[in-house]
Amino acid sequence: MSADLNAFITEERIESDADATGPLADATVAVKDNISTAGVTTTCGSEMLADYVPPYSATVVERLTDAGATIVGKANMDEFGMGTTTETSAFGPTRNPADPERVPGGSSGGSAAAVAAGEADIALGSDTGGSVRCPAAFCGVVGIKPTYGLVSRYGLIAYANSLEQIGPIAGTVEEAAAALSVIAGPDPNDGTTRDPTEIDGVDAGTDYAAAADGDVDGLTVGIPTELFDGADERVVETVEAAIADLQTQGAETTEISLPSVEHAVQAYYVIAMAEASSNLARFDGVRYGYRAESDGNWNEAFAETREAFGSEVKRRILLGTYALSAGYHDKYYEKAQDARAWVRQDFEDAFEAVDVIASPTMPVLPFELGESLDDPLRMYLADANTTPVNLANLPAISVPAGEADGLPVGLQLVGPKFDEETVIRAASAVE
Numbered sequence: 001m002s003a004d005l006n007a008f009i010t011e012e013r014i015e016s017d018a019d020a021t022g023p024l025a026d027a028t029v030a031v032k033d034n035i036s037t038a039g040v041t042t043t044c045g046s047e048m049l050a051d052y053v054p055p056y057s058a059t060v061v062e063r064l065t066d067a068g069a070t071i072v073g074k075a076n077m078d079e080f081g082m083g084t085t086t087e088t089s090a091f092g093p094t095r096n097p098a099d100p101e102r103v104p105g106g107s108s109g110g111s112a113a114a115v116a117a118g119e120a121d122i123a124l125g126s127d128t129g130g131s132v133r134c135p136a137a138f139c140g141v142v143g144i145k146p147t148y149g150l151v152s153r154y155g156l157i158a159y160a161n162s163l164e165q166i167g168p169i170a171g172t173v174e175e176a177a178a179a180l181s182v183i184a185g186p187d188p189n190d191g192t193t194r195d196p197t198e199i200d201g202v203d204a205g206t207d208y209a210a211a212a213d214g215d216v217d218g219l220t221v222g223i224p225t226e227l228f229d230g231a232d233e234r235v236v237e238t239v240e241a242a243i244a245d246l247q248t249q250g251a252e253t254t255e256i257s258l259p260s261v262e263h264a265v266q267a268y269y270v271i272a273m274a275e276a277s278s279n280l281a282r283f284d285g286v287r288y289g290y291r292a293e294s295d296g297n298w299n300e301a302f303a304e305t306r307e308a309f310g311s312e313v314k315r316r317i318l319l320g321t322y323a324l325s326a327g328y329h330d331k332y333y334e335k336a337q338d339a340r341a342w343v344r345q346d347f348e349d350a351f352e353a354v355d356v357i358a359s360p361t362m363p364v365l366p367f368e369l370g371e372s373l374d375d376p377l378r379m380y381l382a383d384a385n386t387t388p389v390n391l392a393n394l395p396a397i398s399v400p401a402g403e404a405d406g407l408p409v410g411l412q413l414v415g416p417k418f419d420e421e422t423v424i425r426a427a428s429a430v431e
């Protein structure tokens with residue numbers, strides 16, 4: 001594998017069950033390094049877990065190997081999933097196969113780069129605010145963020161539980177859809193998982209690869225002006241050309257408005273940081289993970305141990321703790337929850353009139369390495385189009401729309417809850 005890209009943190013294999021003849025027989029898979037693999041180091045891209053070897057595998061990993069897949073390694077990522085470029089990894093950045101001077105996106109940058117470079121057929125990422133779709137867009141591959149509750153999070157080391165889902169990345173819509181069919185479905189170990197075929201009022205099937213039939217005749221595609229405003233002109237042109245092509249195949253387009261989404265990034269970061277500050281409290285040097293050699297008392301030893309976190313993670317723990325603290329949580333956390341409810345309602349209203357919603361996945365082209373590192377706000381704002389989807393718990397896909405200045409551009413398609421089939425069908429028509 002290419003050492004230059006740095007797509008993997010650990011290159012250990014987990015073989016499929018020897019006699020497996022499942023839908024992924026012979027497929028190779030890169031697994032993001034925040035997804036637990038029994039006996040194989042799982043670092044979350046952090047010094048804190050540099051030597052952590054989980055005693056069990058995530059449900060998604062079990063399902064992949066049961067379906068005949070071979071895991072080929074643990075993919076590089078932003079530390080604990082916090083980032084948009086894979087540069088906050090304690091193991092060095094991953095490079096973008098389309099242009100090695102640029103970032104692959106994040107936080108699942110190693111996963112997308114591995115697929116784009118042919119180092120794995122399929123990859124798993126996790127998407128809390130865009131971390132599957134952003135790297136898929138930047139690397140020119142397909143990434144699916146499933147409806148919240150479709151895929152088990154058992155064994156996923158949590159960043160922000162109410163927002164995140166594990167999702168597949170692959171070279172084609174059909175391959176990503178086939179991987180989704182394998183990992184989707186209820187899991188007794190994750191009480192938030194649902195069987196979409198048994199939810200009242202939802203008319204869902206689960207043969208996602210069969211849905212990739214390219215048939216968009218009669219489909220109504222909503223175009224939200226808010227998700228195009230402010231995006232790079234080159235990105236907008238490429239995405240509009242891909243949408244025009246869907247029209248020639250019989251899709252209808254209609255302009256829609258999602259007024260709440262201008263508050264989505266702000267609401268997302270308050271909620272994500274609040275949940276992260278609570279989740280990351282467990283890394284205290286006692287039960288597992290790094291422990292500083294300290295002569296100090298408990299408080300000092302705890303503080304020294306937590307020096308193993310990188311600066312982006314520390315920033316988020318501090319801001320998240322602040323947003324939850326007495327006297328401030330009604331000002332920040334509760335306001336963010338109100339905004340979240342508004343975003344959810346806006347999408348629900350929109351889906352009364354349209355089947356899918358199309359926009360650029362990322363409003364920008366891939367950053368140059370180092371370009372956004374000292375400017376966290378700029379990095380956060382790049383999540384403007386992906387974070388609303390997590391706030392509303394909806395399914396979405398990023399599919400290559402074409403290139404601008406030789407760099408990949410992603411088209412994002414969003415659907416109603418548990419209707420991944422329509423999203424996949426529409427994406428499979430994008431050429």
Ligand code: GLN
Binds near residue numbers: 082159
């Ligand atoms: N870029 C976003 C963040 O840093 C999304 C990360 C993710 O989806 N894990 O929080």
